[in-house]
Amino acid sequence: MATDDENWVRALAPSLDDFEAMAIEAYRGLPAEFRALCGDIRFLVADFPDDDVVKEMDLHSPFDILGLFEGRGIGEMAEPVTGEMPNRILIYRRPIIDYWAEHEERLGDIVRHVVIHEIGHHFGLSDDDMETIEANA
Numbered sequence: 001m002a003t004d005d006e007n008w009v010r011a012l013a014p015s016l017d018d019f020e021a022m023a024i025e026a027y028r029g030l031p032a033e034f035r036a037l038c039g040d041i042r043f044l045v046a047d048f049p050d051d052d053v054v055k056e057m058d059l060h061s062p063f064d065i066l067g068l069f070e071g072r073g074i075g076e077m078a079e080p081v082t083g084e085m086p087n088r089i090l091i092y093r094r095p096i097i098d099y100w101a102e103h104e105e106r107l108g109d110i111v112r113h114v115v116i117h118e119i120g121h122h123f124g125l126s127d128d129d130m131e132t133i134e135a136n137a
Helices: 004-010 016-028 032-038 051-056 093-102 107-122 127-136
Strands: 041-046 067-070 087-092
Touching: 016 041, 016 087, 016 093, 016 107, 041 107, 067 107, 087 093, 087 107, 093 107, 107 127
Parallel strands: 041 087
Antiparallel strands: 067 087
């Protein structure tokens, strides 16, 4: 039987597919009623955000963002738009791994937090709104 130390010696960094599985698991762990309100959301995992995202968001580094919601928030969906792509949540593997290395949190918990945070944007919540909610939780 392998010890924890031996497991770490043989461990590889989680892949993009591993991150996608963690994101989907986190999403499936949410209450069914909540998931139903989310509608059609797709998950996409990339190592880093595109250069356009870094520039648009005025980030100092691609490590400054862990996830991103792209699409229209639920409050903006009263009228459908022709040819619109489904909402999606992007999860950025390398910045999350970097964050994980610097904090005392489990990787799955970090991915879950990012998924829930980005779903909050789907519901029209700002970063400040979510920080207030988390501080009061």
